[in-house]
Amino acid sequence: MQKRQLGQSDLFVSEIGLGCMSLGKEEIKALSIVDEALDLGINYLDTADLYDFGLNEEFVGKAVKNRRKDVILATKVGNRWEEGKDGWFWDPSKNYIKKAVKDSLRRLQTDYIDLYQLHGGTIEDNIDETIEAFEELKQEGVIRYYGISSIRPNVIKKYVEKSSIVSIMMQYSLLDRRPEEWFSLIHENQVSVIARGPMxxxxxSERPLNKASEKIKNDGYLDYSFQELDKLLPKIDQVTPGHTLTEAAIRYCLQQEVIGAVIPGASKIQQLKENVNAVNASPLSKDEYQELQSITKSSKYEQHRG
Incomplete structure (x- = not known):
C-alpha cells in the first residue's frame, strides 16, 4: 500500500488508516478487525482516550502489542471525565495532558505514542500552555509528534502559526468540502490533513440510500437535503464509471497532496476490505476530479473564523 509523509515528520502512514472509534465493545471482534487491517497493509491506527472510556485504547494496545514497531499509533487527549461530574468536560491544560498521556500509554501497552493529538480546542484556550505540554512530551520521548483534531479555522490558524504540529484531523469528504478553503495555508506550512469521515x-458507500438513518432521511446531510442526495449520488457514479462510489469517495480525498491519510472506520471486516480496495483503486483523472467538484457544493465554515 502507498504511504504518505505526515508533515515534516518521519511518520510515513498508509494512505488509508483505521479509525478505531467504531470497533465496538466486543474484544474478540475488535481485535480481529485490527489484525485484518494490519494484514491488509494498513500501518496507521487512530484511537482516543474518549472512545468507550478508554476501552478502545485497551483493545488497540492488545492488538498491536506484538507488532508495535510496524504500527503508527495515534491517540487523542483533551476531553476529561471525573466521577461525580456531569459528563465529559474540556481540559487542554498542561497538567491534565501530562497526566492523561500516562493513562493512554498504560492502556495502549506502549512506552511512546507516534502521534498525540489535541481532541478539539477553542480560541479561548491557553494555546501556548497546550503547545508547551506537547513540546515537553516530545523532549521526554513519550510522544514522537503531535497534531490537532479540529475544524475551527481560528484554532487551526493559531496552531499552524505557533506550534510544530505535523497534522490536522478534519472531517472531509465529497459531501463535506469545507476544509478545502484552508488546504493552501496548511500545505504552505508543511502540515498534513488527516481526513476523517470520508464516507x-x-x-x-455501496449501501443503498434508502438504508440511511431516519435523521438523514428527515434532515439530510449538512448542506444536502435527502432529495438532493437522491439526485447527486447517481451523478457521481456517472462521472466516475470506472470506480465504485466508495472508490470515488476515497480517491477524491486522496487527490489533494495535503492529505496525509483518510481514516474511515470499520465495524465489520467486509467494510474494511472495501475501504482498502478503494484506496488501491486507480486515481481519478483530472477531468473526473473537476467534474466531481462542479456537481458538489464547496461550502465554507461560517463560524469560528475570527
Whole structure:
C-alpha cells in the first residue's frame, strides 16, 4: 500500500488508516478487525482516550502489542471525565495532558505514542500552555509528534502559526468540502490533513440510500437535503464509471497532496476490505476530479473564523 509523509515528520502512514472509534465493545471482534487491517497493509491506527472510556485504547494496545514497531499509533487527549461530574468536560491544560498521556500509554501497552493529538480546542484556550505540554512530551520521548483534531479555522490558524504540529484531523469528504478553503495555508506550512469521515456516514458507500438513518432521511446531510442526495449520488457514479462510489469517495480525498491519510472506520471486516480496495483503486483523472467538484457544493465554515 502507498504511504504518505505526515508533515515534516518521519511518520510515513498508509494512505488509508483505521479509525478505531467504531470497533465496538466486543474484544474478540475488535481485535480481529485490527489484525485484518494490519494484514491488509494498513500501518496507521487512530484511537482516543474518549472512545468507550478508554476501552478502545485497551483493545488497540492488545492488538498491536506484538507488532508495535510496524504500527503508527495515534491517540487523542483533551476531553476529561471525573466521577461525580456531569459528563465529559474540556481540559487542554498542561497538567491534565501530562497526566492523561500516562493513562493512554498504560492502556495502549506502549512506552511512546507516534502521534498525540489535541481532541478539539477553542480560541479561548491557553494555546501556548497546550503547545508547551506537547513540546515537553516530545523532549521526554513519550510522544514522537503531535497534531490537532479540529475544524475551527481560528484554532487551526493559531496552531499552524505557533506550534510544530505535523497534522490536522478534519472531517472531509465529497459531501463535506469545507476544509478545502484552508488546504493552501496548511500545505504552505508543511502540515498534513488527516481526513476523517470520508464516507460521509456511509452515504458514499455501496449501501443503498434508502438504508440511511431516519435523521438523514428527515434532515439530510449538512448542506444536502435527502432529495438532493437522491439526485447527486447517481451523478457521481456517472462521472466516475470506472470506480465504485466508495472508490470515488476515497480517491477524491486522496487527490489533494495535503492529505496525509483518510481514516474511515470499520465495524465489520467486509467494510474494511472495501475501504482498502478503494484506496488501491486507480486515481481519478483530472477531468473526473473537476467534474466531481462542479456537481458538489464547496461550502465554507461560517463560524469560528475570527
Amino acid at each position: 460521509a456516514k456511509g452515504l458514499l
